[in-house]
Amino acid sequence: MSNFTYKSPSLVALAAFLVSPLLFTTVTAADIASAIEPTLKSVDAKVIDWRRDFHQNPELSNRETRTSKIVAEHLKKLGLEVETGIAKTGVVALLRTGKPGPTIALRADMDALPVTERADVPFRSTAKANYRGEEVGVMHACGHDSHTAVLMGVAEVLVKRKADLRGNVLFVFQPAEEGAPPGEVGGANEMVKAGILDKYKPEVMFGWHAWSSLRTGEIGYRSGPFFADSNAWRMVVTGRQAHGSAPWKGVDPIVVAAQIITNVQTVISRQVDLTDIPAVFSVGIIKGGVRNNIIPDSVELIGTMRTFSAAQKAQVAAAVTRMAQNTAEASGATAEFKLEAYSNPVTVNNEALTEKMLPSLRRVAGDDKVKRIPLVTGSEDFAYFANKIPGFYFVVGVTPADQDPVTAPVNHSPLFYLDEAAIPLATRAMTAAAVDYLLN
Ligand SMILES: [Zn+2]
Ligand SMILES: [Zn+2]
Structure with a gap:
């Protein structure tokens, strides 16, 4: 408790009344708070x-x-x-x-x-x-x-x-x-x-x-x-557009996007030290394609990433980038991952x-x-x-x-x-x- 002595006559009287039979006493911050x-x-x-x-x-x-x-x-x-x-x-x-x-x-x-x-x-x-x-x-x-x-x-x-x-x-x-x-x-x-x-x-x-x-x-x-630090992110998976009847004539970004979504789950479960501090990586939006029989050129993914330190944020972002790029490359596609500029730290x-x-x-x-x-x-x-x-x-x-x-x-x-x-x-x-x- 504080031993700050404060001299407001009315308050001293009130605080003294509340806390002590003595009229004049040391008035603490707690006394003032109760007064x-x-x-x-x-x-x-x-x-x-x-x-x-x-x-x-x-x-x-x-x-x-x-x-x-x-x-x-x-x-x-x-x-x-x-x-x-x-x-x-x-x-x-x-x-x-x-x-x-x-x-x-x-x-x-x-x-x-x-x-x-x-x-x-x-x-x-x-x-x-x-x-x-x-x-x-x-x-x-x-x-x-x-x-x-x-x-x-x-x-x-x-x-x-x-x-x-x-x-x-x-x-x-x-x-x-x-x-x-x-x-x-x-x-x-x-x-x-x-x-x-x-x-x-x-x-x-x-x-x-x-x-x-x-x-x-x-x-x-x-x-x-x-x-948490909350950061929205955006990913574009680019393949090559083709007829839905002949996918081998293009590169299907929808299948690649599906693989990326599955693979990035392991960034949190396998690469982040969860005994230290948790992190979250979620996909909220998948956008791609316009018609049943067209394999689109690209697919856009949007989501949110939650981390609890600058170092962890950098680690998760780098791991997601690596996972997305390499998954895409395995099928001849590309993936570009970006954190939105605005975030809550x-x-x-x-x-x-x-x-x-x-x-x-x-x-x-x-x-x-x-x-x-x-x-x-x-x-x-x-x-x-x-x-x-x-x-x-x-x-x-x-x-x-x-x-x-x-x-x-x-x-x-x-x-x-x-x-x-x-x-x-x-x-x-x-x-x-x-x-x-x-x-x-
Ligand atoms: Zn709110
Ligand atoms: Zn609120």
């Missing part, structure tokens, strides 16, 4: 209301205009310095306590997904939008509605308790965590490029995610690599920072509720921030007690269900992390 509880209680209902409103009015990546307007108005009302329109719809706001201390950043993402909601909630989304030229349902199927609402609540709490704090807090509301629409850029990387870290110089950043694989009341974390939790912040999470959730969880092969663009400054990212369980988190609909499912009872814990976890870091 903040009434302030947290005063925002709990508002956070739920904001979240329901965002849930019912979801917006796709890079289209978060309504959401960001509500966020910005709230932050302005709190008296913060607010910047809007960063990386399209991003909003940042700075809380200055006026006392020397570190600057920290707290992050939320605001976007929803092209998913038609089937969850049975009274504030179910019926929103529609155009995505890739098609009309689609829009749903907060990843829980970013709760991230945004919680951070609005945390901002209100920290502003109200400003006198108890020191240093500065940067609130970061970013667009497009799920990835910008085709032809656009977006998300955390663009917020970084827009210079928010250079301008405000936070020394650490915290973020969280609503998590269906944990129960309400639980918090999951990992030190070091946590979420590995989300790495800074180890020292993780150690430092775990007591805060344990205090708000309970020791037995804070769990080290398995690696996540999904990705998270918080990685762009955590690559620049030490980051700590955790997940908060949202599956209610009467459901099994193993079989509960996962994030991105049209049935994804976020137990609202989980939200106050998220607000407390982010607040505790912020307060403890500022005062320790």
Whole structure:
């Protein structure tokens, strides 16, 4: 525990009342955190209301205009310095306590997904939008509605308790965590490029995610690599077009593509050290041919690759290239494999920072509720921030007690269900992390 001595008369009295029969005592960060509880209680209902409103009015990546307007108005009302329109719809706001201390950043993402909601909630989304030229349902199927609402609540709490704090807090509301629409850029990387870290110089950043694989009341974390590097890839297998009745007069890229798809499975199962760290290589699209009796010239394969370190990423990419090229060559075809330029890097939790912040999470959730969880092969663009400054990212369980988190609909499912009872814990976890870091 910190032995930081802080002299706010009202707070000292309150903290002393809470923790000690003596009127004047050493006030620790933990005392301040518990003294903040009434302030947290005063925002709990508002956070739920904001979240329901965002849930019912979801917006796709890079289209978060309504959401960001509500966020910005709230932050302005709190008296913060607010910047809007960063990386399209991003909003940042700075809380200055006026006392020397570190600057920290707290992050939320605001976007929803092209998913038609089937969850049975009274504030179910019926929103529609155009995505890739098609009309689609829009749903907060990843829980970013709760991230945004919680951070609005945390901002209100920290502003109200400003006198108890020191240093500065940067609130970061970013667009497009799920990835910008085709032809656009977006998300955390663009917020970084827009210079928010250079301008405000936070020394650490915290973020969280609503998590269906944990129960309400639980918090999951990992030190070091946590979420995977996610990289889309494209492969073109080229043969020689021929009549379907006479394949020997050409080179059949469909058969070669089938062999490549089978052979590359052995890259992960036979060439990656799975006792060290896993990797995933999946094919999502096979495109080739136009007619039953024409062997096409080429076949295009598209998929995703998930890795947990730069070295592993290079190894898997090289092994897939080798396997594809040599398989193709064996039949007289060629194969060209390329990783797409844009990817989400590995989300790495800074180890020292993780150690430092775990007591805060344990205090708000309970020791037995804070769990080290398995690696996540999904990705998270918080990685762009955590690559620049030490980051700590955790997940908060949202599956209610009467459901099994193993079989509960996962994030991105049209049935994804976020137990609202989980939200106050998220607000407390982010607040505790912020307060403890500022005062320790
Ligand atoms: Zn998502
Ligand atoms: Zn998400």
